Amino acid sequence: MPHIKNALIRYRIIDRCLRNKYRPFPSKRDLREACEEALFGANDGANICDSTIEKDMFAMKMEHDAPIRYSKRNGGYYYEDPEFSINDIPLTEEDLSAIRFALKTLTQFREVNLFKQFGNAIDKIVDRVSISNDPQDAQLDEFIQFEAAVSSGGSEFLPVLLEAVKNKLRTTFEYSSFQTGVSKQRTVLPLCLREYRNRWYVITSDLDKGEIITYALDRIRELEVTSESVQRPDFDQYSYFKYAVGISASNKAKPVTVVLKADDVASKYIETQPFHHSQKKCGISDGMGIFEMQVFISEELIRSILSYAGEVEVLEPAELRNEIRKRAQKMKDIYLN
Numbered sequence: 001m002p003h004i005k006n007a008l009i010r011y012r013i014i015d016r017c018l019r020n021k022y023r024p025f026p027s028k029r030d031l032r033e034a035c036e037e038a039l040f041g042a043n044d045g046a047n048i049c050d051s052t053i054e055k056d057m058f059a060m061k062m063e064h065d066a067p068i069r070y071s072k073r074n075g076g077y078y079y080e081d082p083e084f085s086i087n088d089i090p091l092t093e094e095d096l097s098a099i100r101f102a103l104k105t106l107t108q109f110r111e112v113n114l115f116k117q118f119g120n121a122i123d124k125i126v127d128r129v130s131i132s133n134d135p136q137d138a139q140l141d142e143f144i145q146f147e148a149a150v151s152s153g154g155s156e157f158l159p160v161l162l163e164a165v166k167n168k169l170r171t172t173f174e175y176s177s178f179q180t181g182v183s184k185q186r187t188v189l190p191l192c193l194r195e196y197r198n199r200w201y202v203i204t205s206d207l208d209k210g211e212i213i214t215y216a217l218d219r220i221r222e223l224e225v226t227s228e229s230v231q232r233p234d235f236d237q238y239s240y241f242k243y244a245v246g247i248s249a250s251n252k253a254k255p256v257t258v259v260l261k262a263d264d265v266a267s268k269y270i271e272t273q274p275f276h277h278s279q280k281k282c283g284i285s286d287g288m289g290i291f292e293m294q295v296f297i298s299e300e301l302i303r304s305i306l307s308y309a310g311e312v313e314v315l316e317p318a319e320l321r322n323e324i325r326k327r328a329q330k331m332k333d334i335y336l337n
Contacts, residue, residue, distance in 0.1 A: 015086040025076030154217025170228040246300025259316040266311035
């Protein structure tokens with residue numbers, strides 16, 4: 001049975017490779033290495049051979065009408081119909097069995113440090129599969145509303161950028177600024193990938209500016225990972241983001257002590273959904289909860305505080321208090337004048 005389950009998983013991996021427009025025409029070796037890396041964490045050919053990939057593609061053609069073709073000119077495989085995806089085909093009982101098998105494995109490692117950050121995602125999948133023997137049952141949507149994460153795009157770059165991070169490879173891309181709207185070419189060494197509120201970012205050593213700069217994947221175009229190896233700077237992502245709320249961090253920034261006062265209802269929310277892992281409740285004053293944390297002052301922090309409106313007051317530092325006051329005044333000018 002595990003052999004069958006692995007085959008079904010390999011079909012999905014091959015499908016993903018064939019649809020990756022940033023690495024078109026994968027060879028048989030490329031497909032084998034992608035499957036082996038995903039299933040066994042290695043790509044030396046010890047677990048999957050080229051003939052297995054040949055059989056998988058034949059099965060995909062026969063069982064799922066996958067329009068797989070080979071391009072002699074490009075030396076690799078592709079879908080004759082670029083819109084085809086095996087993901088559009090309804091799941092079979094074998095597919096569901098493979099999902100349950102994979103989930104059993106994942107849940108055993110839920111508390112391992114490597115997977116803790118994905119605990120909620122694993123739980124959501126388990127919930128969906130556990131609720132019904134048929135997770136595709138349309139009637140489920142009539143009775144249960146699962147939270148839908150809205151992705152802003154860019155996740156297709158993750159495998160390519162991960163390769164650049166692992167192998168310290170010089171990378172170039174066009175990047176469009178949110179503020180100016182101007183697109184410029186960037187030359188960087190990717191250092192790590194980070195997700196924040198369903199948006200992916202790559203933290204880089206910008207080779208032109210000589211600084212650590214974060215770029216949002218959804219604003220990247222024309223990505224190219226070269227074969228040129230670049231010396232990695234002294235960078236530790238955990239230290240870099242230790243005082244960050246969200247994605248904003250800097251080697252030059254200094255953390256400050258932020259003290260907040262919140263009313264009874266807001267205090268309960270803040271206790272269960274803290275702004276930062278350093279947050280602690282210092283006590284109660286006049287029925288108001290007092291919270292303290294060590295963080296960078298960032299746009300994400302400011303917006304999070306403003307989401308509570310008049311239920312939360314910044315006591316310290318003066319810099320943050322003044323910024324909140326300015327934005328509150330601007331809201332007053334908009335709504336009360």
